[in-house]
Amino acid sequence: MARALDLARRGPVHGPNPRVGCVLLAAPGAAAGAPRTAPEGPGGGGSRTGESGPVPGARVLGEGWHRGAGTPHAEVAALADARARGLDVRGATAVVTLEPCDHTGRTGPCSVALLEAGVARVVVAVPDPNPAAAGGAARLRAAGVEVVLGVEEAAGRALLGPWLVAVERGRPHVTLKLAATLDGRVAAADGSSRWITSPEARAHAHALRGEVDALVVGTGTALADDPALTARGADGALAPHQPLRVVVGARDLPAGGRLAGPGGDVLHLRTRDPREALAALHAREARRVLVEGGPTLAAAFLRAGVVDEVHAYVAPVLLGAGRSAVGDLGIGTIGDALRLRTREVRPLGPDVLVVADVEEEER
Known part of the structure; x- marks a missing residue:
């Protein structure tokens, strides 16, 4: 989650959408072939000075972050990163800083994108307070995906900052x-x-x-x-x-x-x-x-x-x-x-x- 938060910080501070980051991890016991660390790829992998860096001991399949209104959301960017590497994400865990959205706006719902990709587990820092976009966790659970909420929630809320206040109020x-x-x-x-x-x-x-x-x-x-x-x-x-x-x-x-x-x-x-x-x-x-x-x-x-x-x-x-x-x-x-x-x-x-x-x- 620390890595996902670092990725989210690359997104723009201004604009109508939140800053969100996502890391896709291989399923435990999955066949080898995914790199243990994430080199720079289309989804925005790699590390920077002051960031947590690639996930230690984990096979990272893809990484992504939201680059602003009208661009792919973090989950979709991470899925695209994995595809560009030629990696299979079926059974993977998606670690994401904000609950995957469940609505169609400028882009499609991330909950559906994760389901169609075969992701088996989703770990979330902050539940989405936006009534227009919330519901992703419920859809995923209804489809049999394990969903864990509230991991590093305080850090996630601090990152979302003014956006979270605006949506909640x-x-x-x-x-x-x-x-x-x-x-x-x-x-x-x-x-x-x-x-x-x-x-x-x-x-x-x-x-x-x-x-x-x-x-x-x-x-x-x-x-x-x-x-x-x-x-x-x-x-x-x-x-x-x-x-x-x-x-x-x-x-x-x-x-x-x-x-x-x-x-x-x-x-x-x-x-x-x-x-x-x-x-x-x-x-x-x-x-x-x-x-x-x-x-x-x-x-x-x-x-x-x-x-x-x-x-x-x-x-x-x-x-x-x-x-x-x-x-x-x-x-x-x-x-x-x-x-x-x-x-x-x-x-x-x-x-x-x-x-x-x-x-x-x-x-």
């Missing part, structure tokens, strides 16, 4: 990004804000943009800052993946400006309701959303209880006055404060990134 996973001074300001008294954080912090933020499906700002930020809302590399070039650029609010946007330039598609949602905005993005299969500002929009998403995690870039800068990072939350006493659970603290040049989860009971 019926809305995109929301990361709120804040970039502020040590005293919590996002702009000076005269409105100037470039640059509070360092180049290192801004580079990290651009990398995060390249991992999400949609980037959200309010009309106030769009009109005042004229942002491009693009993901760029260290050299300033556009990243391979560009998120959908979303502006929330009733005011009209100017015809020109940087939003008219290169980047992801632009979507103007004429609403002030975060839940309504997220419903629209969910309908477009956005699984991971990054909310970047400003303070009014940040407060609105927090008040609505739809923020899952906060990325706070904090610079060792003091202003003493100016706009706060977050607008009014309607909290009047310290006992009602929204307290987060810190997951990571990372130095970025002179700045610090604090990654914190919003606990479900706080929503």
Whole structure:
């Protein structure tokens, strides 16, 4: 399963589909002829630095991972890898990080593909929470295939991360990004804000943009800052993946400006309701959303209880006055404060990134 998880990590972080990996193992006592280790093949076998590597002591028939929407799922990729090697998978065990799907979407059901290939046993890390795709384990069991669920489930759930949250909650996973001074300001008294954080912090933020499906700002930020809302590399070039650029609010946007330039598609949602905005993005299969500002929009998403995690870039800068990072939350006493659970603290040049989860009971 550790190897399957490593393979899954090769898939794209963004997009509507989960990252899934699969390893096919020969049946115990099967005739020799399958390699004990898995050389690089069409399904994506082999090992990389920092990965678990081929399965020790096991005869690996094939490996695969999901490369993104519209491409073969991990199980089908692993079966194709085995066929390309000329290996027979009848009676094999499929070790897969997510329950094989049982529906026809952009591709066919993996449960049927495994049955038709003659796989005898399926070991799964995480049951599929998506009602549209679940049922693979039940179909396999009904056909006489042994199915084992929950192997390394915690590691599997951690890998699925935002996708799992989005499917379970019926809305995109929301990361709120804040970039502020040590005293919590996002702009000076005269409105100037470039640059509070360092180049290192801004580079990290651009990398995060390249991992999400949609980037959200309010009309106030769009009109005042004229942002491009693009993901760029260290050299300033556009990243391979560009998120959908979303502006929330009733005011009209100017015809020109940087939003008219290169980047992801632009979507103007004429609403002030975060839940309504997220419903629209969910309908477009956005699984991971990054909310970047400003303070009014940040407060609105927090008040609505739809923020899952906060990325706070904090610079060792003091202003003493100016706009706060977050607008009014309607909290009047310290006992009602929204307290987060810190997951990571990372130095970025002179700045610090604090990654914190919003606990479900706080929503």
